[in-house]
Amino acid sequence: MTHAASDSAVRAAAGPSRTAVFQARGLTKVYHMGEVAVHALRGVDLDLFEGEFVVLLGPSGSGKSTLLNILGGLDVPSAGTVRYRDRDLSAADDAGLTRYRREHVGFVFQFYNLIPSLTARENVALITEISRDPMPPEEALGLVGLGARLDHFPSQLSGGEQQRVAIARAVAKRPDVLLCDEPTGALDVHTGVVVLEVIERVNRELGTTTAVITHNAVIGRMADRVVSISDGKVGGVRANKDKVAARSLDW
């Protein structure tokens, strides 16, 4: 697929009227693990639009985490460009990427990555303290339904609760984009659905552009668009005609 062709395909699927938050072109990422070169991304073209809910679907090792990390400014591509609005992330230095993450991005990780020595409220405060216009930690935790467990340590919370704290932490700074890496990967169905409902609510109520990566195709049903990734490339982009609520998902 040529760039031009993929471009039009991407645009076509999204509809012409919306502003692209992310524009990735020809993204390549090569890791060197010892003497072996691992091609995690092999030329990815992708646009993400304001306020949409995108699921990046792919099996493990497909390169979707690498893509998310590059979009989130955690990593830089080996080749190709990625733009966040009018900012060229592929050309930014470490300080620039740090500022970008600080100001615009909220992350949710598969293993929550909470600070175990801090309570739920403090884990959220950790981020609101360095943000320009955050919501109070209590409000963020209320948003994810944990208003009653503010002073619990991660070890006193269930996996689903920990992930909701992580989401509260990610959204408390009112990020422009919310990037979730297998947010339900470590959770059972019921808990996973609760977590997805929270993400759905954030996307809907705060209008945060949201990208969720998962290997679970069912989750694609709640997205505006599903981008399939395999072997480091975009395999296809599908707009969801009949998007369903997270509550009705089951796997």
Add this chain to the structure above:
Amino acid sequence: MKALDRKLFRDLWGMRGQILAIVLVIACAAAMSVMSLSTQQSLGQTQTTYYERYRFADVFALLKRAPNTLAERVAEIPGVARVQTRIVASVTLDVRGLKEPAVGRLISVPDRRTAILNDVHLRAGRYVEPGRAGEVLVSEAFAQAHGFGPGDAVTAVLNGKRQELRIVGVVLSPEYVYQLKEGDFFPDDKRFGVFWMAYSELAPAFDMLGAFNSVTLTLMPGASEAEVIERLDRLTAPYGGFGAYGRYDQTSHRFLSDELQQLRRTGTIMPGIFLAVAAFLLNVVMSRLVATQREQIAALKAFGYSKWEVGGHYLKFVMLVVVAGVLSGTAFGAWLGRGLTELYTRFYRFPLLHFSLDPGVLLLTFVVSAGAAVLGTAGAVRAAVALPPAQAMRPEPPATFRPTLIERIGLKGLLSQPARMILRQLERKPVNALLSVLGMAMAVSILIVGNFSTDALDFMMEFQFSASQRQDMTVAFVEPTSASSLYEIAHLPGVVTCEPFRSVGVRLRAGHLTRRVGVMGLEPDARLYRLLDADGRPVSLPPDGLVMSEKLARLLGLRVGQELTVEVLEGERPVRRVTLAGLMTDYTGMGCYMDIRALNRLMREGAALSGAFLAVDGRHADELYRQLKETPRVGGVTVKRAALRSFQDTIAENLNTIRFFNVLFACVIAFGVVYNSARVSLSERSRELATLRVIGFTRAEISFILLGELGVLTLAAIPVGLLMGYGLARLVSWSLDTDLYRIPPIVDASTYAFAATVVLMAALASGLIVRRKLDHLDLVSVLKMKE
């Protein structure tokens, strides 16, 4: 408080055992440094003020007898500020309650009090009044040793006549801050006292009216001491001058300066070693912390904490540990310093000596501690700073194991499964194992350093006062005497053996290097005073040439067989070229020896002697003492055993106090290191051990795996530590090396054993604590923990 700081404090609290251990190590370093350096500052400042206020002279010279008019010519020497002439005489004292004779130093003072050089500070009583016979001021050290005060009296043999010295005042003098007879190494306040007497009283007793035999002077700023000394020597030569010398060769000043220098070194070397240990421990703990918090660091960075904020977070962690250590150490060090200063007031007599905490020292201590800690943790902090957040999201790959060497060479059957696990763990992480071994070896070595000074001192005492100087008593004549005096001494009651010695003040010159020393002439086959080499074998005196202390030869840059110039500073003051014929070992002073006949030839004198070494039959000692007190020619008697006993009662006791703290610090550090190793391996292994428990291993079995590892490491560390300890002992020995004392790097087997035992005990205690933690290992939560 910021959430990140909250994390900091909770992390610290969570690791409180290990953190406390490191804080203690830093505290030990800080305490040592604050104690030594602040005491040094206090002592140094007090010394300077005292010298200034009481006009301590810069140059000193003794001569036979010169008319008072010579003083004016001395004053004309360019660079001389003030001149003070006086009479100084040594007398034998008969002190009530003291069997053996004591030595008194009589110094004349003006009849009416004026601001003289080396002025006295009146502690009690009053100044001497003219016309009152026998009134003296006495040095406080001597007065205290005998419980004397104004109104008491001692009897002196003044030029053969017994005279009552009536004490009217107790004083201090900048010349005798450390009250020591020239040539001695331990103060013996009971048997050596200094007295000040009105010139009009003292002069007639020694036939010195209108004359003097001692001149002291101060220099103008910028004056050359060497030049003044040279001119002064030329002036005094016709009057039997013994060669002038500067403060460097003034006994009291010299001991005080050496003490200050040693304090400075103690305050830097030992804390340096301790801080190295602290930096090492911090490195272990921080590396571990950063490794376990990999994902937390990644999350922080993902949310926009910059790498500097993350690095700063971990540096703050380190700094809190440093601040806690330095603060507690400073408090303890100040307390110790107060005690040490108190102790010094027993040996160094100042009008006022009080300990003050020097802000500069505190700052230095903090900066150096912080520097060491930052250096030690730089690697770990850099790892946190550099950690790429995307990479940290991925779990670490499983560790690779392989069969150990023992298994590979076919001894697999010998090892149980847990034993194999221990060995594989050690082989898989050789660097970690090495670091643990190194840490515990450091603990062992510090224990050795803390303790070895006593071994070295015992060795020195044995070497110097049993193997080398075997006399019971040394008798010094007022001035060089004919050989017949020896015969007289030999026939005193109780004298078993009697060997003569001749002592001559000289200046040695080798190229541009010079030293002022005394050459001692001995019988070549002397048995009471033997010269020894480093291995304790006797060194025989050749018929010609000098045998000198290895240290002195080194200072003069001389090798055996080379020639040097000997400038005699008394008598006819001949200048001769002499060969360095041999070397000997000594640990106090710097000896220089010659065959007594060769020395007399060099002096162009007949068979003269300065004194004699005696071996005495103790049963007749009292009678001997009585007769010696009556012998006019005898200027001083030193009873070795008495001097040694007084040394043991005072200095040795204090050294023990200091050693107690050294050993205490070393134990704290040893425990800190070992406990840390145990805790680190517990936290590294808890998941694995919990898994083993779940699949059916008993507590005893998993304890064996963890503690077995600790045991293997401890056993490996001990021999390494013993070697390192010896190395550190050498370093300390080198650092404490002065012209006055040398501490040989002698470490007794018992010290090695002690160090090994303490570390083993620490390992055992840490093992028990860790074992208790293992028993309370929460299997479920450990396994749920993602690592």
